[in-house]
Amino acid sequence: MNQRETMTQFGKEALLQANISELLPFASLDEDQTRKMIDLATVHRVKQNKTYFDEGDRAENFFLLIDGFLRIVRTTKEGDQVVVLHIAPGQMFGIAKAFESVNYTATAQAASEGLALSWPSELWDKFIQDYPGFQKATRRAVGTRVTEMQDKLISMATHQVERRIAHAILRLLEQAGKETEDGVAIDFPLTRQDISEMTGTTLHSVSRCLSKWQRDGLVRSERRRVVVRQPESLPV
Amino acid sequence: MNQRETMTQFGKEALLQANISELLPFASLDEDQTRKMIDLATVHRVKQNKTYFDEGDRAENFFLLIDGFLRIVRTTKEGDQVVVLHIAPGQMFGIAKAFESVNYTATAQAASEGLALSWPSELWDKFIQDYPGFQKATRRAVGTRVTEMQDKLISMATHQVERRIAHAILRLLEQAGKETEDGVAIDFPLTRQDISEMTGTTLHSVSRCLSKWQRDGLVRSERRRVVVRQPESLPV
DNA sequence: CGCCGACTTGATAACCTTCAAGCTCCGTGG
């Protein structure tokens, strides 16, 4: 919060001083290289539920999420939304270049107000050449993502609703878990609808499920908020 | 085994003469480069339902499928198999290197008897440096795959069984469709069980579905074989 | 204060899995 304010005011300078350089793609860069990279970047501040880019847009930039969370969403012809995955701070997104793709294949929507850097896609190959860690980082990002999608696919194919919801919530805990005196909270606003779009079910089923878990003391669920008290007791 | 020997000795020459060089990663290479690549390759001939490699194996090689079809499969702790995607001739697979991964994350199982080339993973980065088309080809392969998995995810999340089955079959038609006097056939043996593992349902539901489509004249389905007569009439 | 978005909960019904039984095809071994 405080930090966010600071960033707003001083922008890129603040980014340098903050622990940005510890974020993944910058990991193996020295201060000078990091500075160069940041000099080339554009800063994006995006309000909750607004998008960084939309499915089908020309992929003119690639992004690094600094703060906040976002969901990668695809919309069907019928208008159903499906959340393909979530992105946490430090991860890159909109990396169409890694797929030789001209357009973004999905929408990047802010789950909470967020801050990101972007670079023109033309710089992609240059970064790969100039900064050895960058190539590795992008590969790892792609790998993580593929694995995550596979897990999701398997979950959808083999489990029924309750376990799918449990899986989704556990994954979010890993990415965005925040200790509270009450248990581990998911650190951004999350509606029943959101969860249903992640798990391919209805908000009604999600509601019933959370209600049941709450009765059993496994979670505390409020409006737009989920806190897990006993992660290990959720149905695998 | 014996067979692999034979192929090693006599096979490569034949590969060169065949239209191997038209297959994707070789596309932009001249004859000399292609020869060099093939000289470094190992030939694999794999019987139906045998595997090229298994989930968790050390990713010592990456592969190019020359002939036959294969499925990329993951198995859950409970023993459920899920077919994540299918690979057609000309596509690379086992490309753990593209994900900075040390092990294969899934099993590659021959859907029909098949032939593949492999190279040691150490050569990956060399190929990328030496052969400009290779980088592009791998990126495109990864992109196609991600898109395909997303589509599958969306299908699973929003459609019910009948449409999921229709989607799966249409995708297979694109990858492995073969014109016959009777309609477009899927060009490798495919059981109800296989289809159920692709769509997250049971072989019973698949059977009922195909029976119904057969009654309506949309498909002809036999033992391990599916022929589609009216692709456009399948439920989107 | 009233409205809207988020959420809950019951009732009903559709969809699909599960269980059960039996069929056909094909390879194998007697």
Next chain:
DNA sequence: CCACGGAGCTTGAAGGTTATCAAGTCGGCG
């Protein structure tokens, strides 16, 4: 060559899970 067995497939019936429909609560914001 035929019998046998197993793999692949079909179909009915029953039952459970989950979506859909419907009604209403809660809480924040203009």
